Amino acid sequence: MSKKYEIIIAGAGIIGLAVAYEYLKRGKRSILILEKERDRGQHASGRNSGVLHAGIYYTKDSLKARFCRTGSEKLYQYAIDRKIPVLRNGKVIVAWDETSARQIDILYQRSIENGVKVEIISKQDLKKLEPCAGTYDRALYSPNTAVIDSKGVLDALHQDLNGGGIEIRFDAEVLRIDADTKTLKTRSGDFEYEYLINAAGLYADKIAHQMQVGKQYRILPFKGCYRKIRKETAALFNGSVYPVPDLGMPFLGVHITKNIEGGLYVGPSAMPALGRENYKGFDSIRPDELPRILWDLAGLSVRNEQNFLGLVRSEISRYPLRGMMPHIRRLAPGLTEADFLPGFAKVGIRAQLFDAKNRRLVMDFLVEQGRHSTHILNAVSPGFTSSFAFAEWLLNEKLPA
Numbered sequence: 001m002s003k004k005y006e007i008i009i010a011g012a013g014i015i016g017l018a019v020a021y022e023y024l025k026r027g028k029r030s031i032l033i034l035e036k037e038r039d040r041g042q043h044a045s046g047r048n049s050g051v052l053h054a055g056i057y058y059t060k061d062s063l064k065a066r067f068c069r070t071g072s073e074k075l076y077q078y079a080i081d082r083k084i085p086v087l088r089n090g091k092v093i094v095a096w097d098e099t100s101a102r103q104i105d106i107l108y109q110r111s112i113e114n115g116v117k118v119e120i121i122s123k124q125d126l127k128k129l130e131p132c133a134g135t136y137d138r139a140l141y142s143p144n145t146a147v148i149d150s151k152g153v154l155d156a157l158h159q160d161l162n163g164g165g166i167e168i169r170f171d172a173e174v175l176r177i178d179a180d181t182k183t184l185k186t187r188s189g190d191f192e193y194e195y196l197i198n199a200a201g202l203y204a205d206k207i208a209h210q211m212q213v214g215k216q217y218r219i220l221p222f223k224g225c226y227r228k229i230r231k232e233t234a235a236l237f238n239g240s241v242y243p244v245p246d247l248g249m250p251f252l253g254v255h256i257t258k259n260i261e262g263g264l265y266v267g268p269s270a271m272p273a274l275g276r277e278n279y280k281g282f283d284s285i286r287p288d289e290l291p292r293i294l295w296d297l298a299g300l301s302v303r304n305e306q307n308f309l310g311l312v313r314s315e316i317s318r319y320p321l322r323g324m325m326p327h328i329r330r331l332a333p334g335l336t337e338a339d340f341l342p343g344f345a346k347v348g349i350r351a352q353l354f355d356a357k358n359r360r361l362v363m364d365f366l367v368e369q370g371r372h373s374t375h376i377l378n379a380v381s382p383g384f385t386s387s388f389a390f391a392e393w394l395l396n397e398k399l400p401a
């Protein structure tokens, strides 16, 4: 007979773990987390920039705006309590011409509306804060942006959940769901649930579709590659340097991040990936998925409403380091190719949601309800930062008590 749980969560990324942790805080223990991989952090939650975003970019009415600032505060406090490395080393957003400088003013306005502490600073003040950064006329400074040990957070949550009696099973991919009998088939056995929470990241659409939920949405994976800067140059930077992004796109643009260990990374790119786990070369490209991905990319190109073709063109030109340098010099004019270690240092893939009906990339987090189930469909950046506040809201508004 299969074992029964009140709650089953598919996916042990930050979202699945944060939801389980919120349940634990409220005293619920009949929870099982099922994870496809043999270890935690194999996908976005273990492959991100490790930035606790302050909440600058998002329009006031969005879920991202709602959860990012408070999520950052909650995760920062959790890190302090659990002795996980975290550091508020700040971030500057820079411009390169009059048009991009005007975006700084828009971002300033959004930050104020979102209750985020920021300051518009002059070129001279920028030099004092971040001597290697450059800007056109002015920059935006966010003192509360932090960096965190993402894997340390996953480890601590895992320990807390296990300590609280919540079971996490690895190598337990959810394969089939029967919504009538509320049973699940996994690689490590069958389970019954009273309520199912889908936090399966890159595969969240597949689980949702099995339950006839969110049929108009599909995950369109976007690859984010990072390059690493040599140690001696890294020592010259204090925090993160970001460009003003294209506000019509859900990506923040290639930036420079000084991570929690002091390593300096440049990335991530935003190149369409040819498979959900296409981390390297032609790995993990599946013949049953590739035509659908190409079809969706074609859909985005035809409509081109979010200037998708412009994104692809610039991503292709930036793929070799030489092509990337003009862009990097907008952030830090003194950097040269010699400052970089060869090749890519790390790669992550965004579980970006594509709205096939409207042929658009979905900008905000998306939560869909199904029969005895909730599906978290677009937990893209700043999903890590937002996770604790997002989980609290899910339990208050969408999930059974």
Ligand SMILES: Cc1cc2nc3c(=O)[nH]c(=O)nc-3n(C[C@H](O)[C@H](O)[C@H](O)COP(=O)(O)OP(=O)(O)OC[C@H]3O[C@@H](n4cnc5c(N)ncnc54)[C@H](O)[C@@H]3O)c2cc1C
Binding pocket: 010, 011, 012, 013, 014, 015, 016, 034, 035, 036, 037, 041, 042, 043, 044, 045, 046, 047, 048, 049, 050, 051, 052, 053, 172, 173, 174, 175, 199, 200, 201, 202, 203, 204, 207, 224, 268, 347, 348, 349, 350, 351, 379, 380, 381, 382, 383, 384, 385, 386
């Ligand atoms: C390159 C990159 C940089 C980023 N930088 C930042 C940043 O600096 N700050 C920030 O806040 N956010 C950042 N993000 C976003 C952030 O990483 C994500 O929002 C967050 O990690 C999403 O968490 P998740 O739990 O939804 O997904 P995941 O971490 O992908 O977890 C989902 C889990 O579900 C499992 N799974 C999948 N299918 C099944 C199945 N059928 N059965 C069981 N388990 C399954 C997967 O193996 C996986 O472990 C970045 C993302 C990327 C890709």
